[in-house]
Amino acid sequence: MKPIKVGLLGLGTVGTGVVRIVEGHQEDLLNQVGAPIEIEKVLVQNKNKQRSINIAPGKLTDDPWEIIRDPEIDIIIEVMGGIEQTKEYILEALSLGKHVVTANKDLMALYGPEILARAQEKQCDVMYEASVAGGIPIIRTLLDGLSSDRITKVMGIVNGTTNYILTKMSQEGAAYADVLKEAQELGYAEADPTSDVEGLDAARKMTILATLGFRSNVSLDDVDVQGISSVSREDIAYAKRLGYEMKLLGIAERQDEYISVSVQPTMVRHTHPIASVNGVFNAVYVHGEAVGETMFYGAGAGELPTATSVVADLLAISKNLKLGVNGKNQLPTYREKKLKTDEQIASKYFLLLHVDDKAGVLARITQAFAEFEVSLESVVQQPNPTLPEAEIVIITHDASKAAMQKVLKAFQSMEVVKSVKSVYRVEG
Ligand code: NAP
Ligand code: HSE
Numbered sequence: 001m002k003p004i005k006v007g008l009l010g011l012g013t014v015g016t017g018v019v020r021i022v023e024g025h026q027e028d029l030l031n032q033v034g035a036p037i038e039i040e041k042v043l044v045q046n047k048n049k050q051r052s053i054n055i056a057p058g059k060l061t062d063d064p065w066e067i068i069r070d071p072e073i074d075i076i077i078e079v080m081g082g083i084e085q086t087k088e089y090i091l092e093a094l095s096l097g098k099h100v101v102t103a104n105k106d107l108m109a110l111y112g113p114e115i116l117a118r119a120q121e122k123q124c125d126v127m128y129e130a131s132v133a134g135g136i137p138i139i140r141t142l143l144d145g146l147s148s149d150r151i152t153k154v155m156g157i158v159n160g161t162t163n164y165i166l167t168k169m170s171q172e173g174a175a176y177a178d179v180l181k182e183a184q185e186l187g188y189a190e191a192d193p194t195s196d197v198e199g200l201d202a203a204r205k206m207t208i209l210a211t212l213g214f215r216s217n218v219s220l221d222d223v224d225v226q227g228i229s230s231v232s233r234e235d236i237a238y239a240k241r242l243g244y245e246m247k248l249l250g251i252a253e254r255q256d257e258y259i260s261v262s263v264q265p266t267m268v269r270h271t272h273p274i275a276s277v278n279g280v281f282n283a284v285y286v287h288g289e290a291v292g293e294t295m296f297y298g299a300g301a302g303e304l305p306t307a308t309s310v311v312a313d314l315l316a317i318s319k320n321l322k323l324g325v326n327g328k329n330q331l332p333t334y335r336e337k338k339l340k341t342d343e344q345i346a347s348k349y350f351l352l353l354h355v356d357d358k359a360g361v362l363a364r365i366t367q368a369f370a371e372f373e374v375s376l377e378s379v380v381q382q383p384n385p386t387l388p389e390a391e392i393v394i395i396t397h398d399a400s401k402a403a404m405q406k407v408l409k410a411f412q413s414m415e416v417v418k419s420v421k422s423v424y425r426v427e428g
Helices: 013-024 026-033 064-068 084-095 105-121 138-145 160-172 176-185 200-214 233-241 303-323 361-371 401-412
Strands: 004-009 037-043 075-078 099-102 151-157 223-225 244-255 258-269 281-288 292-299 346-355 376-382 390-396 417-427
Touching: 004 013, 004 064, 004 303, 013 026, 013 037, 013 303, 026 037, 026 303, 037 064, 064 084, 075 084, 075 303, 084 099, 084 105, 099 105, 099 303, 105 200, 138 151, 138 200, 138 281, 151 200, 160 176, 160 233, 160 244, 160 281, 200 223, 200 244, 200 258, 233 244, 233 346, 233 417, 244 417, 292 303, 346 361, 346 401, 361 376, 361 390, 361 401, 401 417
Parallel strands: 004 037, 004 075, 075 099, 223 258, 258 417
Antiparallel strands: 151 244, 151 281, 244 258, 281 292, 346 390, 346 417, 376 390
16 A cells, blocks of 8 residues: 655645645554555754754745655645745646645635646646634535535634634623724734734635636625724624624625625624624535525634645545545636626614704615615614713615615714714624
8 A cells, every 4th residue: 555645745734734644544544545654754944943842853845846846745745825926836736746635725716716626637636625614514514414415505604713802792792992902912903903803814815715606707806895993892792682682794695696695794683593603713604495494503713623624635636646536626717707796785774863853864875775685674763861962773684785885975964973883794
């Protein structure tokens, strides 16, 4: 039994987990693959760094080409991060006939189609289960488990940092800036948290999920993105009072042949299963025409959960190697992409307005909704003794994004509307 040889690019959080699982689960891997799996070489930036695992010093290198161009290596695992240079390494590895596992959502969201096309051309496998929702096998679910169905909706909490922040704000009434600082101190949020809190990390993951769910090449530019940095504790308190939880949701929807993909803070009805996903946990809700509702929950990041997905991909490629069937079906897309217009994108909305507290104001406000055919589910004036104005909370029925934009524009020229404090999408 000839061993399968692996080159590992990166020995940080995920790379360390990969070594632990490959070494700790050798017997299971051997039984499933029928050959030993050996980590032959490991790329790091700093060979002298103290590591939490033992790696024979001869295996460490700081020269990527020593691994990528090693003819003995069958599979490259990329867990170093980065985009442009990493893409170059992966394309070269594929050109040399090596199979690739990557956990890199930034790379796959931007260059997935190009990388998968090279893999197809070279009859190689590229697998990227860990790139979305760490330990949750959602990519395999969309590619295989639900492949017989037509997916209508993929809705996910796919960023643990923002879910941790929103959960703390909801459960403790804490302010955004205080929780963000605490998340940074605990190591959940990066020193520069922009990509997480402004929704870019979630948007990249939703690009990957929407592409697989709808079998169309969705690109990052197709995703309408809004992060959580402007969510206030007052918004969250209102959400709770009305029976909702605030979540940063990625939502990909298909109606007929038309799709939309967005990431935004969303008020989720507390009875929806995704409303109870708290802390750093991730969850992806998938609705299919035939299967109906499904939901997948688990750790979205972390050493061992993420490495579990990486090593599952390594196993899948190794089994293909033994069967001689690598690179047979690398391109998951076959449907033309048709994006919904703002007239076609519909959802319920929550609005919080500060308005003049005098006769006829409510009538004028509801008239603006009526003019653009937005139907209202509820209108409540909340007593707020700290304000000179009246505070009005409105929840609409399903309304088009275009109609809501017109209503908001109309409010700008209404003197009685002092400010539109918040507007959120509502789910459930
Ligand atoms: P990390 O802890 O920062 O580790 C990165 C590793 O790559 C380090 O070992 C580093 O070397 C090495 N490295 C980075 N740039 C290099 C370069 N130019 N040349 C040589 N070596 C280089 O990163 P991570 O958290 O493990 O994440 C790795 C990838 O997995 C990223 O794409 C990330 O988005 C993805 N991911 C991570 C998680 C998670 O929970 N962390 C979850 C899902 C996906 P040194 O050790 O010498 O510094
Ligand atoms: N920054 C990401 C998160 C890590 O908070 O979910 C996993 O991709």
